[in-house]
Amino acid sequence: MSSLTVQIHEDKYAVSAEAARITQNYLMETLNKQDEATVLLATGNSQIKFLEALTDSRKIDWSRVNFLHLDEYLNIDKDHPASFHTYLRAKVENKIKAKSFNYLLGDTLEPLQECIRYSKLLRRRQVDICFLGVGVNGHLAFNEPQAENFNDFDLVKIVELDLNTRCSQVDQNYFQSIENVPKYALTVTIPMILSVKRILCLATGENKAKIVKIMLQNNISSKCPSSILRQHSDTTLLLDKCSASLL
Numbered sequence: 118m119s120s121l122t123v124q125i126h127e128d129k130y131a132v133s134a135e136a137a138r139i140t141q142n143y144l145m146e147t148l149n150k151q152d153e154a155t156v157l158l159a160t161g162n163s164q165i166k167f168l169e170a171l172t173d174s175r176k177i178d179w180s181r182v183n184f185l186h187l188d189e190y191l192n193i194d195k196d197h198p199a200s201f202h203t204y205l206r207a208k209v210e211n212k213i214k215a216k217s218f219n220y221l222l223g224d225t226l227e228p229l230q231e232c233i234r235y236s237k238l239l240r241r242r243q244v245d246i247c248f249l250g251v252g253v254n255g256h257l258a259f260n261e262p263q264a265e266n267f268n269d270f271d272l273v274k275i276v277e278l279d280l281n282t283r284c285s286q287v288d289q290n291y292f293q294s295i296e297n298v299p300k301y302a303l304t305v306t307i308p309m310i311l312s313v314k315r316i317l318c319l320a321t322g323e324n325k326a327k328i329v330k331i332m333l334q335n336n337i338s339s340k341c342p343s344s345i346l347r348q349h350s351d352t353t354l355l356l357d358k359c360s361a362s363l364l
């Protein structure tokens with residue numbers, strides 16, 4: 118049965134605090150039932166305060182938690198300031214002592230082999246919880262809007278990034294100019310995301326209001342990949358008043 122719960126909070130700080138609270142409780146419950154837990158991490162501005170609050174938690178036994186992440190640019194050095202590797206190393210890996218931390222390698226010379234390697238890692242364990250943001254064009258991880266259905270067979274794939282997505286990375290000062298933004302990326306696919314037990318999706322700010330409305334009120338369609346979350350069995354979408362302003 119599908120179940121998407123929408124919460125509307127005062128601002129991005131309240132969203133982050135609530136996301137950290139939900140995750141902390143969920144991971145504690147999970148670790149009471151099983152030896153290890155597995156988390157699929159997102160990057161982006163929506164995650165910053167949330168990850169800060171979560172990694173401050175002293176109630177979670179991080180030594181029993183495995184981490185993987187959703188996506189990475191292709192042809193980017195892992196130490197590049199805009200790589201998701203740099204982001205996650207600083208915001209998560211360096212802050213806790215995890216059981217394992219498994220990066221998608223964007224500087225690989227063999228992208229197809231990297232997809233296979235990462236798919237194997239993802240298959241090894243059931244992912245317990247996945248964090249997501251929503252792109253301004255509705256993308257989930259780097260699953261860009263497209264005409265076809267959500268029919269990927271693979272768990273990880275190579276994608277060509279939308280011009281919109283690449284421009285938004287410049288607008289947010291991750292890259293100096295559009296020429297510097299990689300054209301391709303690796304991403305976990307929609308079927309992989311839907312296989313996760315619990316999903317927390319965070320979308321805050323006025324620039325997300327239009328897409329949040331489309332995501333929740335238009336037909337479920339691969340033209341707005343995030344709309345597929347309405348078919349997942351246990352997803353919470355956390356909005357602030359700005360991103361929820363058109364609902």
Ligand SMILES: N[C@@H]1[C@@H](O)[C@H](O)[C@@H](COP(=O)(O)O)O[C@@H]1O
Pocket residue numbers: 159160161162163164187188249250251252257258259282
């Ligand atoms: N590829 C990432 C996504 O994984 C992220 O969730 C999304 C939302 O970003 P933000 O959190 O900045 O709104 O866009 C980025 O481009």
